[in-house]
Amino acid sequence: QVQLVESEGGLVQPGGSLRLSCAASGFAFSLYRMSWVRQAPGKGLEWVANISSGGSTSYVDSVRGRFTISRDNAKATLYLQMNSLKPEDTAVYYCAKSSARGQGTQVTVSS
Numbered sequence: 001q002v003q004l005v006e007s008e009g010g011l012v013q014p015g016g017s018l019r020l021s022c023a024a025s026g027f028a029f030s031l032y033r034m035s036w037v038r039q040a041p042g043k044g045l046e047w048v049a050n051i052s053s054g055g056s057t058s059y060v061d062s063v064r065g066r067f068t069i070s071r072d073n074a075k076a077t078l079y080l081q082m083n084s085l086k087p088e089d090t091a092v093y094y095c096a097k098s099s100a101r102g103q104g105t106q107v108t109v110s111s
Helices: none
Strands: 003-006 010-012 018-025 034-039 045-051 057-059 067-072 077-082 091-097 105-109
Touching (some): 003 091, 034 067, 045 091, 057 067
Antiparallel strands (some): 034 045
16 A cells, blocks of 8 residues: 655754655555645645656745755655745645655754
């Protein structure tokens, strides 16, 4: 079955950077569009970024220019490079394939 395992997040100061990864298994990773979504404290799930099987990307306006989604099909791994982090980026981040999600990883941006 589909398994998505995110790397550990962490505590980062405002303006800092963090890279998340997601190891995928149980499906033909290279054939599927993949996403990152997040859930901030007390809020609903928010879509963050997509990457198509061909590598085309799209982002929510609030992260465009700061975050970069990428994939390594040979390693069946999805990445999210997050730069210039802001306190409002604090959330649990999930790797997603359609309706399937990983267990999530906490990212906290605070001084």
